Amino acid sequence: MGHKYSRDDMVAAIANVTLRDGVSKLTFRNVAEELGTSDRMVVYYFPAKEDLVLAAVAALSSRMQLLLEEAFGNDRRSPDELIESAWPVLKKKNADRIFRVFLELVGLSVSGIGPYDRITHNILDEWADWLAERVDAPNQPERRRLALGVIARVDGLLLLRHALGPDAADEAARAIRMKKV
Amino acid sequence: MGHKYSRDDMVAAIANVTLRDGVSKLTFRNVAEELGTSDRMVVYYFPAKEDLVLAAVAALSSRMQLLLEEAFGNDRRSPDELIESAWPVLKKKNADRIFRVFLELVGLSVSGIGPYDRITHNILDEWADWLAERVDAPNQPERRRLALGVIARVDGLLLLRHALGPDAADEAARAIRMKKV
DNA sequence: TCCTAGTTGTAGTGGTCGCTACAAACACAT
């Protein structure tokens, strides 16, 4: 047997804490508690708070992409189709909790504390790239533009969902796509 | 001369601190410093942290409504027209900073700390009511639905603006309304 | 056997936060 704790174990613990309790509870102490050890062990592998956040973001972001890849097919789609197929997935608890973390990150980002602004910028940039590969448009700038439009609408809906409740978000979704639910 | 500090003085200081430094810096100590006194004086008028936040939210929210009332005329408009006329205003520094505060509130709200979730819910609910009075639709439920759609799109755009930058937000705005800028 | 990476113990630094305690001064109205 090699080491008692692998980096993957720790990343799992970090993701658990973040999903369960939110970014504001993502602390060395709490991760250590989740692992059943002391915070020094966590600091040993993740020397700065930023490393914790990066690990959480990477883990949760890729989970979210897995969920969405199931919903989207393999062929490129129009922005409206993307929203239409993404929305039911995003309403599920898994995805909802992940987005909650993202909303928290945005809040920390705009409050200008530490490294959160860069982290948030990067993750959103990555999502734009990722989504641009799935949107149907003749050229790359147009694909990115449409991807940004999709992100804006979806994020707006999810913000509404978290702040005003699921029903209000569904109403807004109907208003945006002007079709029956 | 009556009192050295009026409640309005304090609300002004609260709004200043919040706009300049963000909700995360809205503390008894910082408001007291802004006023040139000690935190006990602030606590005297605002016994709980929640009172500070409520004062800030009310002040900034009404400022935002003033800005938007200028942009909207007196007659009801379609959702697209509302977004079209609101967007240039929301890009100005005044409005942008106010919305930054709102994004911070959403972040605190979803992290489940204290009274922020209720506060955020209420302010968004008020905005939905306020906007429903300005949207053109035959009946009230439809007005509210369309208002929610406007809020979702605008908030999504502003989230993008804060997290990814003004250019990305403008691209997204173009993608959403599909007209030339 | 020695070396090294990993692990644990114990403890602490300096900081922020919301909020409290208690007493003394001050202005003003009754």
Place this chain on the structure above:
DNA sequence: ATGTGTTTGTAGCGACCACTACAACTAGGA
């Protein structure tokens, strides 16, 4: 003069945070 509401001084509580210091013990590889 007595009371009432406001202001200030000084001080602290207990909780949490990121991060550090230093020593010791352990297991596996060379």
